[in-house]
Amino acid sequence: MVELGSTSLTIVGVIAGLAVASLVVAAVLRRQVLAAGDGTTSMQDIAKAVQEGASAYLNRQFRTLALFAVVVCALLFLLPGDGGVKLGRSVFFLVGAAFSAAIGFLGMWLATRANLRVAAAASLPGGRAEGARIAFRTGGVVGMSVVGLGLLGAAVVVLLYRGDAPAVLEGFGFGAALLAMFMRVGGGIFTKAADVGADLVGKVEQGIPEDDPRNAATIADNVGDNVGDCAGMAADLFESYAVTLVAALILGKAAFGEHGLVFPLIVTAVGALVAALGVAITRVRGSESGLTAINRGFYISAVVGVVLAGIAAFVYLPGSFADFTGGTADLAGEGGDPRLIATAAVAIGVLLAGVILWVTGYFTGTTSKPTLHVAETTRTGPATVVLSGIGVGFESAVYTAGIIAAAICGVFLLAGGNVALSLFLIALAGCGLLTTVGVIVAMDTFGPVSDNAQGIAEMSGDVTEEGAQILTDLDAVGNTTKAVTKGIAIATAVLAATALFGSYADAVASKIAEVGNAPVDDLVAAMMNYEIISPVTLVGVILGGATVFLFSGLAIDAVTRAAGAIVLEVRRQFREHPGIMTHEVRPEYGRVVDICTRDSLRELATPGLLAAFAPIAVGFGLGIGPLAGFLAGAIGAGVLMAVFLANSGGAWDNAKKIVEDGHHGGKNSPAHAAAVIGDTVGDPFKDTAGPAINPLIKVMNLVSVLIAPAIVVVSFGADANTALRLAIALVAAAIAFGAVIASRLRAAKVDREGALAHALEQPDRIPAV
Template identity: 80%
Template sequence: MLDLGTSSLAIVGGIGVIALAALVIAVVLRRQVLVADEGTPRMKEIARAIQEGASAYLTRQFRTLAVFAVIVFGLLFLLPADPEVKLGRAIAFLFGAGFSASIGYLGMSLAVRANVRVAAAATRKNGRAEGAQIAFRTGGVVGMSVVGLGLLGAAGVVLIYRADAPAVLEGFGFGAALLAMFMRVGGGIFTKAADVGADLVGKVEQGIPEDDPRNAATIADNVGDNVGDCAGMAADLFESYAVMLVASLILGTAVMGEQGLILPLIVTAVGALVAVLGVFITKVRGSESGLRAIYRGFYLSALAGVVLAAVGAYVYLPSTFAAIPGVSEELAGHPGDPRLVVSLAVLIGVLLAGIILWLTGYFTGTTSRPTLHVASTTRTGAATVVLSGIGVGFQSAVYTAGIIAAAICAVFLLSGGSIGLALFLVALAGCGLLTTVGVIVAMDTFGPVSDNAQGIAEMSGDVDEEGAQILTDLDAVGNTTKAITKGIAIATAVLAATALFGSYADAVRQGMAEFADAGAEITGGIVGAMMSYEIISPITLVGVILGGATVFLFSGVAIDAVTRAAGTIVFEVRRQFRENPGIMTGQTRPEYGRVVDICTRESLRELATPGLLAAFAPIAVGFGLGVGPLAGFLAGAIGAGVLMAVFLANSGGAWDNAKKIVEDGHYGGKGSDAHAAAIIGDTVGDPFKDTAGPAINPLIKVMNLVSVLIAPAVVQLSVPADTNHAVRIAIACVAAGIAVSAIALSRVRAARADAGEHNGSRQEATAGSH
């Protein structure tokens, strides 16, 4: 039994203090953002409308998600474990979910106050540098909060539960991942329904600018940027941080005992120092590009993270694996220096983040060849724009997946062939990547804040031409940083899922060991095949196929949900233009609140289907087919997930910035046929990059965590006994029934929406004939 010594407890206590310090710094940064000038009365009025819409949406969403949290809290008590661990895991689940929700709300609440301040900054002499600093420090507040709450949760559980901390932290990670997935899906549906509806009716049909105050969907569009990109992404990166910690603690304890439990906390604590450095050194110098300043801040802070993590490893670890107390027998004979091995694993993780940053920027940036190519195809119509963007997405997925695979191979080589150490090093590489999470969150929040600032400036009419160009430039930088952080988040998700894959195998081994100790025996035949991990086994291959298929189904459900919600918005905006001619002349104010309400209702209605699919698909496969096919299911989900997520994110990013290139005056500029084609491409890409693609990250981690949690129960019910088999099949049937029913309900809603759209089109035609 693992028992933490006094020195380890002191280190964990110190890490808890660092976590609290990170939260204090977040408060200081928040005050710095809020002291900036809010601009003109018209700017304040528009910003207030965005604030009210975003707050109302998240409040209603949290009320809905609270029901799911209570249900899952109860279900966790049904899983086999010691009573103390059961209770701790369930409570940790609530804390993980609560922290994830808090991070999301914090990101949104500050972003909707910073946007008007960035817009106001553009009216002053040094507007570019001041606006960029406000936007980046807004993200810095969220980044410091991610680091602080993540470390505080993990350190608190270790201090309270000691040896049982890894098992209890499974609940913490699961709560964070589940809430993040719901917030990602719900926020993504909201923001893209509003965005697509605003673009199709306002820009394409009415020929008015993107953020024209005459468009009834423009406030909802700006609200959506915050609930999707700020709240959703902040929660997503927090759960990545939490889940990576959970996986590394489980695997570290298995291979290196006490020091394997403490080491990941040391590496991630470095992230707090790196976050402070990155936020304060990222400043625009003179007239330089905001993107250049952000890149400089990221790379310098990443280098500092590598150095500090190496210092921590060399101070904490001995010079040989054999000298580590509680090290596994397999690892005791490893010839390498654990300090060097760990430092190199962290370096690989940080290098992976840097390469992904560059690669994503290459495929989505406004000055890079792929996006310039997509922009050039606008001359031949919307079809070629869509095709070229899809081509960019497919190719970028291959390169990105190859880079991630190379990083995992490099980590495996460091392990000397030890699977257990290799998985732990993958987790440490992920922790190394996440030493930069504070800067990554700041980069992501920069995007929606600058986007909102441009919208507020355009709607208010209080910014001159020079200020408008500053905000346009910042918005273009924000588009690239959002795409980059999506790429890094995907890489993090793959590393976390790979590490959780190892945690799943460890959970299965422990379950089997318990039955072996009790004299039970799992023999050959069908049951033996169900417990086998051999990929050549047909039943395991079935699991691989089902895992990949679940990713495709999840993506399709998410995009369908945006399509239905956007259709509702299109009809509403058209109705307002048709029934209130004064809107176009500026004499009548559009009903902004009605569109916000529709987006809120539609997004929350669509929330359950993808969530139920993610939670119950692995339960159905595990109890129905066994632990071997469930391992295949996870492998298939990871493989398909990384390719699908990168494809969706990068194709959407390329379409978005191709539109920016045209709007800057190329190929005819605004109002041209090329611009109309670019808008169609951007509209197709919206649910790709901001709904389905980002939601895959928490999806694969939720499915892995569900599998880790149910693995002991699956093993228990797979022991040859007729009663156990009956219970196992019954559980599988119920889980499959819930998942299938959720999909069926989604199809029913689609049929109703189609019928409504048909009637709406007929009514429009009738109105037009009169």
């Protein structure tokens, strides 16, 4: 049992105070955003419709998820552990879920009010600078809230549970990750179903602009930007913050004892200061690009974060590994100064964020060669656009994965090959990357706010020509910042998952030591074997990678079905109400919002059940060695798939922007139609399946950490129970694959209904259904 001294407790108390101060700064920034002018009556009416749709969707989503959270909370009591720890883990599971939901709701609520103010500011003198300031400070509110709630939850757990804090924080991180995954999937299905439907019918079939008020899907599209990009991404980055802290504290306690339990909190607390600095210094100067100002703010705050973390390391940590007490890892013989090594690990994490920012910007930016190449291929049709975007995605995935792998290797070299120390340093690098999380969230929120602002301006028609161009420029910047932050979120997810991988090994080793060295037969020995050469462990690797592919396919297919329903509904409205095109009839926006809401919530269960129950089936069915392989396969396939989906989608999106700016024939040309097709293919890639992989791999790792002791108990030692172990595996597999089969049956039903609806449009071609 690790005890915390008075100095460490005082530091944790100060960190809790800093968390509260972060929330106060968020409140001040919120007031500044809401103080800006809110535009014309027409703008306000459009914004109100978006606000109502977003709030209605999230409220229904939270009601749906509340029951699921209560059930999972109860199941956590069934896991092995001390009674007080089990109670704390279950309670803080609910706290983590509630914090994740609160961050998502805050991001949505403020973004749906800031978009109106950005649109209004664009036509005023200095509109570029003012619009960028409002959009970025909106993100600053969410960023400071992410830092504040994450730090507050972790600090309170450490103050209450001291040495048992890592076990309780497993529940906190699991609650945050589970809610974030559901919000990512549900919000992603909503936003991309509306976006794809709006583009295919409005732009391609009717030849009207993206946010033309005659398109019934425009309001749903703007609602989707907020429930997907704002609420979903904010919750995603919050759970990255929480989960990385969980892994760092588990591994820090094992390696460094008291110091390892507190120092990760200090590093992430530095992030609160960095976030406030980044928001304060990010200002557009004159006519410069908003992206230039945002990048400048990010890099300056990142350097400051490394310096402050280094100072904290030299003040708090001992100067020799022999001086650490309370840890179980053998570090006494390690050479080097732990203060320098810890600082270098943090610096590697921050450097990784900066490099990922640059690489992602290169592959998705409107002025970069890869995106210009994709835009060039619009001249030869949709097929070449899709192929070129896929090529960019595949290539960028290799470079990004290589950069993340190089960072992990660098940390491994820092640790001198000591696995226990290197795993803790990887978690510390993740904490270092997250010192910039406040600025990262601000960058991400900038995207949907500026996108919505352009939509409000176009629908209302109350913005000057110069203001419209400013909003177009801000929207293009927002596309790049969204792509960049997705890349950084992926890097964070990989570091967190790798650290959790180490936490899983620690949980298994601790339980085996507790159970004792009971004799085992060859089959059980194979189940306990971590060696990749073992066939059954290799099976786990294959299943882990396959789960990522299945999850991605389910998410994209869900968007396809929902988007098909939107296409049919928008076509119906144009067909039955010809006055829509002449502005004599108002489209039925609410019907499209209702369809998106219904379909996205209906599709939530399948990927969630797959993520939660697949590791249970593998762990209890095949053993702890294959489960380790399962996690390794999921991490490896997950990073490649997530980057591929995010960057190919980002390249398609900005290629469309290039064409719409007048290149290759401009709007309403064949090249534009091809670019729109590419963008619609990329929409579920970059905004649904890709981002949802981040919480997926962390949820599966956290589930594995939580169930590892139970697997050891039923597989190994005096209480081994093969029948119970196999029964649990079969039930878990039945739940996971039963959800997939139910999704397939639902898809077949939707296909039949779609065929019938299409036939009604063409009575002479009624198919047999």
